[in-house]
Amino acid sequence: MTLPLPLTPSSAPSAPLDDVPLAAKGDRRAFERVYRSHVDRVFSVCVRMVGDRVRAEELTQDVFVRCWEKLPTFRGDAKFSTWLHRLAVNVVLNERESDARRRSRHAGTAEDLDTMSSEAVRPLPVPGLSLDLERAIATLPAGARRVFVLHDVEGYTHEEIGTMLGVTAGGCKAQLHRARMLLRRVLTQ
Amino acid sequence: MNDRDWNEVEPEELERIAAEAARLPRLSPSHDLWPDIAARLGPQERARPIPGLTSSHVRLATAASLLIAATAGITWSLATRGDDAPVVATSPVPSTRANNAADAVGLVRPASMDATVATLDREIAMLQAIIDDRRRALDPRTVAVLEENLALIDRAIAESRAALAADPASRFLATQVARAYTSKLTLMRDAATLPAGT
Numbered sequence: 001m002t003l004p005l006p007l008t009p010s011s012a013p014s015a016p017l018d019d020v021p022l023a024a025k026g027d028r029r030a031f032e033r034v035y036r037s038h039v040d041r042v043f044s045v046c047v048r049m050v051g052d053r054v055r056a057e058e059l060t061q062d063v064f065v066r067c068w069e070k071l072p073t074f075r076g077d078a079k080f081s082t083w084l085h086r087l088a089v090n091v092v093l094n095e096r097e098s099d100a101r102r103r104s105r106h107a108g109t110a111e112d113l114d115t116m117s118s119e120a121v122r123p124l125p126v127p128g129l130s131l132d133l134e135r136a137i138a139t140l141p142a143g144a145r146r147v148f149v150l151h152d153v154e155g156y157t158h159e160e161i162g163t164m165l166g167v168t169a170g171g172c173k174a175q176l177h178r179a180r181m182l183l184r185r186v187l188t189q
Numbered sequence: 190m191n192d193r194d195w196n197e198v199e200p201e202e203l204e205r206i207a208a209e210a211a212r213l214p215r216l217s218p219s220h221d222l223w224p225d226i227a228a229r230l231g232p233q234e235r236a237r238p239i240p241g242l243t244s245s246h247v248r249l250a251t252a253a254s255l256l257i258a259a260t261a262g263i264t265w266s267l268a269t270r271g272d273d274a275p276v277v278a279t280s281p282v283p284s285t286r287a288n289n290a291a292d293a294v295g296l297v298r299p300a301s302m303d304a305t306v307a308t309l310d311r312e313i314a315m316l317q318a319i320i321d322d323r324r325r326a327l328d329p330r331t332v333a334v335l336e337e338n339l340a341l342i343d344r345a346i347a348e349s350r351a352a353l354a355a356d357p358a359s360r361f362l363a364t365q366v367a368r369a370y371t372s373k374l375t376l377m378r379d380a381a382t383l384p385a386g387t
Contacts, residue, residue, distance in 0.1 A: 025387070026233060026379065027334045028341070035223055040215040047216055057218045064226045072233050133209050152210035180203040187206070 020080050024071040031071075035064055038081065042088045048149040049092045051138040059095060063088045089150065093164060136186040140179055147172055148179035228368050231375050309370050316377040326385040335380050342376065345369045 019037075022030035042063050047056035067084055074083055137145060137153075146165070150156045151172070158169040158176070165172070324332055346369040353362040 022334065024233075025331060025334060026338065026376070028227065028230065028338050031230075032223055032227070035226065039222065040217050043218050044213075044216045048213075053219065057220075057222060060218060061222050061226050061229070064222070065229045068226075068230050069232070069234055072235060133206070134213065137210075148210070152207045153213055155211070177203070180206050183206050184202055 144179035
């Protein structure tokens with residue numbers, strides 16, 4: 001797992017409001033402006049959910065390609081940024097399922113489902129570096145990391161996360177508590 | 190994590206972690222992802238069924254569809270020199286998951302660059318005839334966007350071909366040319382089947 005290095009906060013200006021409908025009609029220049037306005041937010045959720053910069057950049061590309069393909073179906077019922085964010089989460093979660101199937105085929109093991117076992121916190125990727133929350137998140141087991149990022153960073157409700165992940169809201173709450181406990185442990189080491 | 194950990198933690202500590210998480214800044218990729226994304230952009234999904242098609246529209250759409258079907262299997266090629274075997278692209282439809290140009294164009298066996306370009310130019314000319322025929326049926330703003338995008342792609346084709354002419358052994362440049370042509374064909378096919386008034 002590579003670290004999601006803290007970088008500069010986004011300073012990209014918002015795209016003009018009419019760029020989305022233009023892009024939906026096939027205007028690639030408008031879509032590039034849409035990309036530049038939203039890439040940091042999409043990348044942020046990707047990198048925090050997968051904990052790997054390189055994979056997150058690949059997934060960010062996938063998100064925008066998928067966005068381009070689906071854009072004509074965007075009806076404007078929700079804000080575009082909300083729609084795109086949900087699309088990004090779905091791409092990451094679908095990737096998780098693909099990865100689980102791949103691992104199951106090749107190694108005969110299921111994905112880390114992150115039950116409430118006493119699984120140890122993974123070793124820090126770069127020993128000796130001072131810890132901050134960003135690095136601590138990257139050390140979480142995959143399931144706990146996804147729930148923590150979706151709830152505490154991105155602001156989804158337990159019910160919404162439960163629907164996305166196919167678990168109950170109660171299971172989501174338990175997973176979140178575990179994630180916070182693991183983070184506290186790492187941050188106070 | 191042991192029982193002592195679970196029991197000793199104050200709820201406020203966990204709330205502080207949650208509050209800090211909500212304030213995390215946005216992160217940026219290590220480089221501009223747009224060029225790779227742009228190279229992968231293909232056809233868009235249709236928003237809704239096409240309403241009110243006239244018989245002439247149906248004929249045009251049918252002609253476009255037949256053209257697509259007829260040309261989908263065309264083997265077009267980009268020859269390279271050097272150690273690598275020259276390459277041929279068997280399908281102009283890009284893979285949405287392609288991470289490299291070879292995946293995008295389906296590299297197989299060699300043919301001449303001239304023959305490739307001639308095949309592509311024929312297909313482009315046929316599509317252009319359909320688009321010209323439909324021009325008045327389309328929204329002028331759509332036509333303007335279409336022409337602007339085609340001009341951009343044409344510039345990309347010209348630049349890629351010039352670069353390839355200067356470095357004919359470059360597999361990368363050869364696939365860049367193929368990708369640019371793929372983009373143009375995809376866009377033209379989309380334009381040829383757009384519903385009236387779009």
